Amino acid sequence: MSLLENAIQKTKNEMLAELENRLWQRLEPRIEQALLARHMSIAELAQYLHVSEPTVRRLIRERTVPSFRVRGQIFVRQQDVDEWIRKQVEEGRQIDKHHAS
Secondary structure (H helix, E strand, O other), X not given: XXXXXXXXXXXXXXXXXXXXXXXXXXXXXXXXXXXXXXXXXXXXXXXXXXXXXXXXXXXXXXXXXXXXXXXXXEEEEHHHHHHHHHHHHHHHHHHHHHHHO
């Protein structure tokens, strides 16, 4: 590759990185808003977690998973569920490390 071709490629890469950065800055708030707006019913959460509806109801009753009601129907935000799952995974890693030592 010639010096000119290298310079062109470098400029292309820099421009692409700048465009990706600008695009991400515009999309990130929209993505976050969409995630915050996503909610699930008990049946949907049971399917999402691959557990029974009574198990989901117990998790909600014990306040293990945050929930809210709309006209008596119970919902959970997917973001809250995903955060709870992340914490469960992290706790499992901590237990594994403890048992490994």
